[in-house]
Every structure is written in C-alpha cells, then in structure tokens.
Amino acid sequence: MALRETAPPEVxxxxxxxxLGSGGMAWAISPAPPRSGRRLAIKVVHGQYADDDGFRARFTREVAATRQANGAFTAPVADADAPRP
Known part of the structure; x- marks a missing residue:
C-alpha cells in the first residue's frame, strides 16, 4: 500500500x-532500517485513540503480553510507546 500524503517522514x-496496511485502531508502516539494522513494522495509533487514557492502558497491556510471547514465528517488540503513539 502506498504511503498517504499525510504520513509523517518518521515515527x-x-x-x-x-x-503495510491499516485497521480500525491503527495503521502499520514499515520503516527503513533503524538503529539495530533490522527492518520493523510499526503500529501507529489513529489520532482519536492516541489521547484516550483507557486505550493507552489497554495498549500498554497488549505490549506487555506481546513481550511475553516468543518463538520462531513471533516478532519481538523492539520499542513501545511514544509521546503520541
């Protein structure tokens, strides 16, 4: 999928x-190789959810649960949260 004209140059x-795609809560984008040298998929939360404390709490729990999962077919969490996710 092509980047939208409103997409930021970095997140x-x-x-x-x-x-990569889009969904009800977020859209995913693939960045150029970051500091680790590995390409990543980033989940960027739609603005309507970014300032919702309840959503941010659920997202924090989702990140914690995802960090507990591991295996050959599970992508690790490289980074999480931002001032405005």
Missing part, C-alpha cells in the same frame, strides 16, 4: 519506508 525516531 518515534524511525524513518518511514512504506505502508
């Missing part, structure tokens, strides 16, 4: 390369 210090 949380990670440069943006392409858009």
């Amino acid at each position: 949380g210090g990670y440069g943006i390369e392409d858009r």
